[in-house]
Amino acid sequence: MITLEKLSKAFGSQKVVDDASSQFEKGKVTAIIGPNGAGKSTLLSMASRLLPPDAGNVIIDGKSIVDWNTGELAKHLAVLRQANSITMRFTVREMVSFGRFPYSKGNLTDEDNSMIDKALAYLDLASLQDRYLDQLSGGQRQLAFIAMVIAQDTDYVFLDEPLNNLDIKHSLSIMRTIQKLAHDMGKAVVIVIHDINFAACYADHIIAMKKGKIAANAGVNDVIQEAVLSEIYDTPFSIVxxxxxxxxxYY
Structure with a gap:
């Protein structure tokens, strides 16, 4: 389990995350939702040690995140950030193989190649493994990045807005994969997401943020409520x- 303890972060005089506490449990998909500027990505960045908090702590499996060796942490926690700009020309398989770096340090073993094969098959990318990333659609590239995270084979998977600029077909494919990672493989998957309906359909737990604070932190049915969402987004909601x-x- 990952526990967030009273995390806070400010940029200049602007407090972006304010005293945020929660937990990420294995076997569940946790969706972080909220308006633009609510602090969602900043919270995820602090939870993954990509950004140091001004206050508070993150506990991973009973140990403070600051006490984890970087190499060992990479075997427990995988992160896919919002912007993934690749300037070098890689094939899909080469991209996915980077997920094995914490284990192989670039010298792939039979076990590494087996995990790469499984990740490619899991996302139905085997037929595309020799294609270059710049030859793929945006949705196919995003699936390749997620396959890299799957190949890393960690207990905790953090995804920051993985549905950005994707069509419905690829968005559904990714959300179904995310749900399988949690429910079938027992991973704790945490996703920052703007589409509330995807969160409602595929998440088990929702953290809703507003102005840097956690405004709601509960199961899906407790958060997907007209009054709760209307307060968080400052706009009327209807639930069907x-x-x-x-x-x-919303209207």
Whole structure:
């Protein structure tokens, strides 16, 4: 389990995250939602040690994140950031193989190649493994980045807005994969996401942020409520039920 203890972060005089506490549990998808500028990505960056907090602590499996060796942390926690600009020309397989670096340090073993094969198969990318990333659609490239995270084979997976600029087909594919990673493989998957309906359909737990504070932190059905969402987003919401899932309408 990862525990966030009273995390705070300011940039200049602007407090971006303010006294935020929560937990990320294995076997669950946790979605972090909220308006632009609410502090979602900053919270995830502090939770993954990409950004130092001004106050508070992150505990991973009983040990403070600052006490983890970087190499060992990379075997427990995988992070896919919002911007993934690759200037060198890599094939899909080469890209996915980077997920094995914490283990192989660039000298791939049979075990590494087996994990790469499994990750490619898991996202149905085997037929594209010899294609270059710049020959793929945006959705296919994003799937390749997620396959790299899967190949890293960590207990904790952090994804910062992985659905950006993707069509419905690829967004659904990624969300279904995220849910399988948690439910079938027992990983704790944490995703920063703007689409509330995807969060409602595929997450188990939702952290809703507003102006740097955690405004709601509960199971999906407790957060996907008209009053809760209307308060967080400062806009009216209606909730409808469809196939046992709650869906949001805003107007």
């Amino acid at each position: 039920e469809a196939n046992g899932k709650r869906m949001c309408l």
